[in-house]
Amino acid sequence: MLRQLKIVLATLAALVVLDIAVALVLTKAPASLRSFFDYGRSTPGKLTQWQDQPGLNGNLLKVAWLPDGLDHARKAFEAEPPGTGPVIRNYGMSFTIQMVETATGMLPGLRSSGILGPGAPPNYVYAAFLDDRAHRRPGDVVLFGILSKNVPGLASFSNQVWAFEQPAPFTYPIFRPDTAGGLTRTDPVVASFGDFRDPAKSAAFDAQIRTQDMLWTPEAFALPALDASPFARLLRRAFANDAIDARETAVTAHPLDGPMPWAEVLIRMIREIDRITREDGQTPVIMLIQSQGTDTAPLMKMLGPTLKELGIAYIATEETAPPTDARAFLPDGHLTPAVNKILARQFLDMPAVAAAAH
Amino acid sequence: MFFTQLSFWGFFLPVLGLAVVLPRLFGPYSRSLMLLAASWLSYAFWDWRFLGLLIVSTAVVWAIALRIEDAEGAARKRWLWLSLVFSIGLLGVFKYLNFFVDSFIGLMAAIGMPVTDDWAVRLILPLGISFYTFQTVGYTIDVYRRTLPAERSFANVALFASFFPTLASGPIQRAGDLLAQIRAPRPILWDDIGRGAVLCLLGLIKKIVIADALAPQVAAIYGADPSVVGGADVIYATWLFAIQIYCDFSGYTDIARGVARMLGFDLKYNFLQPYFATSPQEFWRRWHISLSTWLRDYLYIPLGGSRGGSAAIDRNLMITMLLGGLWHGAAWNFVAWGGFQGAVQVIQRRLGLKGRKPGQPVAGGIVGKLRHIVTVALFFQVTCYGWLLFRATSFDQIAAFTAHIFTAPLRTAGLISAPPVPALCGILFLLLWDLCAETADDQRFYMRWPLAVRACLWAAMIYLLAFGATTATSVFIYAKF
Structure with a gap:
């Protein structure tokens, strides 16, 4: 059990390090790659980001009212x-x-x-x-x-x-x-x-x-605070799209x-x-x-x-x-x-x- | 409830908890009973109406196997035939009735005597019927051959037939393997959880990151008007389909094996880097091993196998592969695929080419290795042509696509689009994974690596899964077989 616990903890540590490394790389990455990771930002997170940075590419805050x-x-x-x-x-x-x-x-x-x-x-x-x-x-x-x-x-x-x-x-x-x-x-x-x-x-x-x-x-x-983590954003994108798809399919x-x-x-x-x-x-x-x-x-x-x-x-x-x-x-x-x-x-x-x- | 859906994991985690706790409280048999209940529950979740069919067919097989064991001589054979007619009859009715009705209607229309199909009974294909039927048929034959004693406990046979990790899409279990583990359950160890989790992670990457992401690219070309697409489109889509079906099915198998492992059961490998094969014979030693060995033991060998003259061996090969093709689905293109697989094996045999065995070292130094790589690449094209037959939706499409490949292999109708970046990363990862397994001749090659390196590998795999996880709602290709 100790061996298994060690590998679990080591994997979690590696995941955190990897996530931090990805977050750092994304600051210098091409816009398309940044966008890919940003798609998973929470909806309140995206709206706040658009309000704070009106010049941001793809800002849809004011459109189509x-x-x-x-x-x-x-x-x-x-x-x-x-x-x-x-x-x-x-x-x-x-x-x-x-x-x-x-x-x-x-x-x-x-x-x-x-x-x-x-x-x-x-x-x-x-x-x-x-x-x-x-x-x-x-x-x-x-x-x-x-x-x-x-x-x-x-x-x-x-x-x-x-x-x-x-x-x-x-x-x-x-x-x-x-x-x-x-x-x-x-x-x-x-x-x-x-x-x-x-x-x-x-x-x-x-x-x-x-x-x-x-x-x-x-x-x-939910949980817009997790937006700081690229890993959490990827997961949110998958889960949110899946949940919305399910609701759309039901309609x-x-x-x-x-x-x-x-x-x-x-x-x-x-x-x-x-x-x-x-x-x-x-x-x-x-x-x-x-x-x-x-x-x-x-x-x-x-x-x-x-x-x-x-x-x-x-x-x-x-x-x-x-x-x-x-x-x-x-x-x-x-x-x-x-x-x-x-x-x-x-x-x-x-x-x-x-x-x-x- | 498929492995890629959260609902499955919501179902599985409590089952795993019970599987760990129950034997400590009520003895090892309680786990089997709980797993049987969970298996039936998951099947009922799909369609409760077919649960009765599963239970009745299992009960009949269980009862007849007991009769076979007690009988001698002709009576023993009669009981065997009764069991086979019952099991294969059910499979025939549910899986092939629609196919034969449609074929009959098509034939009558072709000869100018159209008939309406108002009278035809349309049946839904029960989930996993091909898999559990083959398992129970194998069990009955094993009892008949006296290689196994008949199982007295109905619950054990029922769990063997309906074990939920393998019920929908296999791998097809032998009674000698799984039933023996059900009879003598062992405690679940932490190592089982760890190994199972790695298999599940690998399987989810194959399915979600690669197979699901490639599906639209393949569908765009195989769904297009065959007269419009170019040869390059067909070649590209078929290469992608080869990757898609491998990742889809071996991904399913990995997860099934992982889930079973966490529950304390060892299931055998079903895939051994199939696209590193250099011949048809070797391919079938690496691809869907549980089916190919089943067909070998319960069909090819009883037909005469490799005994007798050359023509008899060819006939046995062709019959085995044609039926193997038909097992995949009630459609003529699967028969054509089976025929193709049989034909290439016959050609290999006639040319006197010996197939390698998985893991056999490549001799001849650098030249030998280069020759090996070229052979692998060339044989992959042969495999891909088989996949074209498998994926096609009509003979007209097969004819048109085949013509495009040979007459205009470089022409494209602009249907080629690159797979998403996560899928490309996934394919590269899988290639490296399979290369490591192949060169080490060990599916658990990573266990030789230091803990820190393994931890980094698992973290990277988890990240890759999140990178490619978009909307994994598509079902597994083999779930419809």
């Missing part, structure tokens, strides 16, 4: 000269930006504006669409992007809860089906960057995500029942988008972005029938970029420029978009 996005959209809308023709109102994320930018590259006359968030889940996009209603005109094309990988975010208030490696703290409401066939909106306590910096609101929001956010995991938030597995019936929620969103845009004389276009891999929400399967029933124009990326075809995706998971070109062509060929271009 909804009030800022709405304000920006309002200003852009008010700056549009009289007689401005139809505009593409883009509500989505990087995928919709890339497609629209490709389309505007192919047809420079096309005008677009939008409210977009990095890794934005559909509830963010939907809230942006609802709250920005006053800043659209008849004839506009409303592009609404749904990214399959982010569908579990419907059960969350903020990317800081479930986007562990890049926990952008911007917030959004959670929508749940009500008995009247609509959606009930629950807003986060922290709605703006100003709120985020308010200690009282921040504390209240912390309590809100712990109790009401289905994707909240202790592994991502994805129940499209029509359970605490977050995501397909039902999306269907109701689509019906409401259809109703509002038609009332306002606009044309909705839904972009269903199927992420790479086979483990994300099957968008076309669940939403295709509703889109066809309502006669809504849509782009389903899986028809051009099957999720199992590695050639269609860049290493970071985005679609290749070639795929975006095909999607942009499909978009431009839609009659409402063609009309907007003229």
Whole structure:
């Protein structure tokens, strides 16, 4: 037993020495290697680090807050000269930006504006669409992007809860089906960057995500003091990602029942988008972005029938970029420029978009 | 509940605690009973409906083995056949019924007489059925051959069949090894815990850091349209798959052996640096040893083995390897893989090439060593072609990929991407580990090193595991066999 105890203690000592050595090496290491080890920093640790060092690469503290996005959209809308023709109102994320930018590259006359968030889940996009209603005109094309990988975010208030490696703290409401066939909106306590910096609101929001956010995991938030150790950061990254994946899988597995019936929620969103845009004389276009891999929400399967029933124009990326075809995706998971070109062509060929271009 | 999931370790640690404490309080047999309960519980955790099947099949095998022991002459043989028909029949129904139904439907469609499969019974494959069936079949044959006495205690046979570290993916245990240890349990020593922990650590590195990290690269190419990929893509993906499947399966085996060791059981080696083989015969002395020796003892030798004429030996080899391929899964590509393995062994035999034995020194000085390295590298390509057959999802893919390899070996469709850095570190570590084991001809080569060096090694391995541990949720490849 003494021999075993000796080897255990010696191994622990060696592990501590190795950890200190790695921490020292990382101070001089290339940024990419430092980032690799920093991905495992706790969520509070990352947020504090961004606050303390605003110039840090990858700082997402101020991005995509909804009030800022709405304000920006309002200003852009008010700056549009009289007689401005139809505009593409883009509500989505990087995928919709890339497609629209490709389309505007192919047809420079096309005008677009939008409210977009990095890794934005559909509830963010939907809230942006609802709250920005006053800043659209008849004839506009409303592009609404749904990214399959982010569908579990419907059960969350903020990317800081479930986007562990890049926990952008911007917030959004959670929508749940009500008995009247609509959606009930629950807003986060922290709605703006100003709120985020308010200690009282921040504390209240912390309590809100712990109790009401289905994707909240202790592994991502607990014991930020361990962030000093690269070894602990590596372990946290593995455990936090694993725990969040498990929660996302649990959401994805129940499209029509359970605490977050995501397909039902999306269907109701689509019906409401259809109703509002038609009332306002606009044309909705839904972009269903199927992420790479086979483990994300099957968008076309669940939403295709509703889109066809309502006669809504849509782009389903899986028809051009099957999720199992590695050639269609860049290493970071985005679609290749070639795929975006095909999607942009499909978009431009839609009659409402063609009309907007003229 | 797989070894890479925290839930397994949450289950295992209390079991280990009980395994240490119970024998001191209630005698050594209490540990066996507790382990049986734990094994059944873990199986029920996977799917409780199949626990009944496991218990019933074990009970039948146990009862018939007792009959075999008491019977003589023709009656003895009848009981053996009854046991074999029962065990292999169950395996056939659960593992191969869907396969034969699909093949029949495909055949009928091909000859212009399509049939619907509304009537077909679709069955789920019970976890570990191939492994526990082979164990119980081996036990029954051993009793028939009188190499072992029939076990009187049902609990002992049940633990032998369902011992949780080996239940899902082996290694396939012989009654002479494991049942003997169950009958005469020994106390768990601190040394067992230490050795077991090292095996578990090594296995987790192989599985999590290497195999799981390579899986997406392999899947990207094997999941792509075969008409688009280039020969270089196929070669690259197949090399990676060779590493992936080795790390996946030998990683599982290491953990199974480590867990068993901590519980006081010694399981034999299942892998001996297989990619250092220089011939098909040597490969099967190094790869999945528990299966290859099972097939040798219970299939190849009863078929006639190496006795008889050359054609008879070739036939025996082919039958053995074809059935060995089919054992892996109910799909024609596994049959093709088995056929390929049989064919290369037949070719080796026909060419009169003698296989090395693992650990046999390389003679001939530097020239001999260089020749040896070249032979290892060349034979690795042969092994990899076998893995292509194994990994492929259709014969069309096999045909297209084979054509790409030979007609456009340098062409790529841009599907090649480098494995993650932790996986590369893991592969380098494993290469060094296997080299040390091979050159020392000792799987525990590190025990010759001073304590301080070993402590540094374990610390580095723990760090490497943390470095590569991302989201280890994928299941073991061999769990579906």
